[in-house]
Amino acid sequence: xxxxxxxxxxxxxxxxxxxxxxxxxxxxxxxxxxxxxxxxxxxxxxxxxxxxxxxxxxxxxxxxxxxxxxxxxxxxxxxxxxxxxxxxxxxxxxxxxxxxxxxxxxxxx
Amino acid sequence: xxxxxxxxxxxxxxxxxxxxxxxxxxxxxxxxxxxxxxxxxxxxxxxxxxxxxxxxxxxxxxxxxxxxxxxxxxxxxxxxxxxxxxxxxxxxxxxxxxxxxxxxxxxxxxxxxxxx
Numbered sequence: 001x002x003x004x005x006x007x008x009x010x011x012x013x014x015x016x017x018x019x020x021x022x023x024x025x026x027x028x029x030x031x032x033x034x035x036x037x038x039x040x041x042x043x044x045x046x047x048x049x050x051x052x053x054x055x056x057x058x059x060x061x062x063x064x065x066x067x068x069x070x071x072x073x074x075x076x077x078x079x080x081x082x083x084x085x086x087x088x089x090x091x092x093x094x095x096x097x098x099x100x101x102x103x104x105x106x107x108x109x
Numbered sequence: 110x111x112x113x114x115x116x117x118x119x120x121x122x123x124x125x126x127x128x129x130x131x132x133x134x135x136x137x138x139x140x141x142x143x144x145x146x147x148x149x150x151x152x153x154x155x156x157x158x159x160x161x162x163x164x165x166x167x168x169x170x171x172x173x174x175x176x177x178x179x180x181x182x183x184x185x186x187x188x189x190x191x192x193x194x195x196x197x198x199x200x201x202x203x204x205x206x207x208x209x210x211x212x213x214x215x216x217x218x219x220x221x222x223x224x225x
Contacts, residue, residue, distance in 0.1 A: 043200060043216035087151050099151030
């Protein structure tokens, strides 16, 4: 089993839609979690940090379920500019990040 | 302020050649990481430095890969006798954390390496 599993997608949604991605992780020692966004041929950029049960930042909401070892990302009122790959990243006891394969989102007009 | 800077942006080499990839982290960042990202995959951890000390090199795929950060700032990832499977984007990230686990990593643009 991979350490971090994500549905690769693509998720094709219309502008204004609400979309949610899930991510499961296997390392129960993971203490902190991040969602990174990566545009095509660009570097990953931090979207959100998740330390407790969840975090909300504008249209983006991340939720963490430690018991079930999954993290979700909800995007409300999708914009064309939200089209990207979203990477789920738990961090364990060390400083190494373990990236999922990413979920690709395509927002259509 | 300046972000993480990587050079070259693109590198093409023939199989068997040695290559060196450079990373300039954000000024003052203690931690530096190297990742390898194959097409369509998420980044995979290679190695981690805290200042000049290489604390984790468990992700280096073979002894052909070598990384250094001699003065605790700029880092170089060297790949000897390159193989086609080394073709990937090599990402460098830095973080202000000096042991804390909750500081995010900031990534450079990456070096896209193609081995012919």
